[in-house]
Amino acid sequence: MILAANFKMNHTRASTRAYLQKLESIDKGDVALYLFPPFTALDNYDTAVATIGAQNAYCAQSGSYTGEIGLEQLEEFGIKTLILGHSERRHLFGESQELITKKFAFFKEQGFTIFYCVGETQEVRESGSTELIYSYIEQQLEGIDVAYEKLIVAYEPVWAIGTGKTATTEDIATMLEFLRTKTKRPLLYGGSVKPQNIAQILQVPECEGALIGTASWNVDTFMTMINIAKEL
Numbered sequence: 001m002i003l004a005a006n007f008k009m010n011h012t013r014a015s016t017r018a019y020l021q022k023l024e025s026i027d028k029g030d031v032a033l034y035l036f037p038p039f040t041a042l043d044n045y046d047t048a049v050a051t052i053g054a055q056n057a058y059c060a061q062s063g064s065y066t067g068e069i070g071l072e073q074l075e076e077f078g079i080k081t082l083i084l085g086h087s088e089r090r091h092l093f094g095e096s097q098e099l100i101t102k103k104f105a106f107f108k109e110q111g112f113t114i115f116y117c118v119g120e121t122q123e124v125r126e127s128g129s130t131e132l133i134y135s136y137i138e139q140q141l142e143g144i145d146v147a148y149e150k151l152i153v154a155y156e157p158v159w160a161i162g163t164g165k166t167a168t169t170e171d172i173a174t175m176l177e178f179l180r181t182k183t184k185r186p187l188l189y190g191g192s193v194k195p196q197n198i199a200q201i202l203q204v205p206e207c208e209g210a211l212i213g214t215a216s217w218n219v220d221t222f223m224t225m226i227n228i229a230k231e232l
């Protein structure tokens, strides 16, 4: 079971350190924990409780890429885990599949664990056509080595992210079954996961964990979810 906390543009270095200190006290059982702080909160945290990853990075060692960080900056903190293809990168910041593919190839070559996100928009979901939803997701897998041994795929429907709306367990099951036909790698769900729904979601067949935004930002809430997950 995997639980990953995507801090998005929340927390500072000081608050991430305090978060980790509190998290250290948990007995996480068999749950593997990942934390994705914002760039400026990356550091050499002396922690064994969670693996620290970056929310994004550019596909170069270093260079003239204003506003980006690359391999050199990640290596300073021993970071070998990355989210790629998050819907906020795709839709708010215009990352194309072509760019995401380039990033994937670069960081795969570097042996990174990659949390790769896919998910349909509200418009596609409301079309009511399963075929359209599947082909939309297929496009987001284009150019991605779905057999990569350090790949983790997160299904995050855009309409369920940060909205409080969660996909039904039936919808999640259908989409994860579809993704299972594409890859043998672990499949996660993300989108308004919280203490009230995490048990149901984690019991969906093929669901091996959750990528959590809002409900992970408070360490007590994240710990509540870890305690629920480890009992399943």
Ligand SMILES: O=C(CO)COP(=O)(O)O
Binding pocket: 006, 086, 156, 160, 161, 162, 163, 164, 190, 191, 192, 193, 211, 212, 213, 214, 215
């Ligand atoms: O985008 C997400 C995780 O990457 C999900 O965010 P929320 O949990 O806030 O819906």
